[in-house]
Amino acid sequence: MRLEWLLVAGGLGQDASGSFTVISLNQNVLLSATLPAFTKRALVAHFIDDSSELNEGDQVSASFSVASPSGTVIAQQIVQATIGEKRLRDLPAALDFPVEFGLNITEYGPHKMSAKLQVPSGESLSG
Secondary structure (H helix, E strand, C coil): CEEEEEEEEEEEEECCCCCEEEEEECCCCCCCCCCCEEEEEEEEEEEEECCCCCCCCCEEEEEEEEECCCCCEEEEEEEEEECCCCCCCCCCEEEEEEEEEEEEECCCCCCEEEEEEECCCCCEEEC
């Protein structure tokens, strides 16, 4: 397993079939003359299972967090998923996790967004 990419956006949309749309790609700067300031951000993490270690029915857990410049976690979400049927067994499985955060920003400076995936083998991947 590996984290292929982590995307930051202004928000997410979803249609009736479950497909999601990324809104305001690379929306990673907040301009505010005063603090606190409220903003919304979305993360999409794309994991690839190159080694085929995931099997149908396996449970995976992904946690997402946003930390302030001082290291305080200001938002966190945990998502769980069950691996479904692998129809194309010769191709690596891909897992996409979209999450949105409402953020109350109280410090100026770069905030760190991270994703962590926990798989049944106990392996943990982050980025």
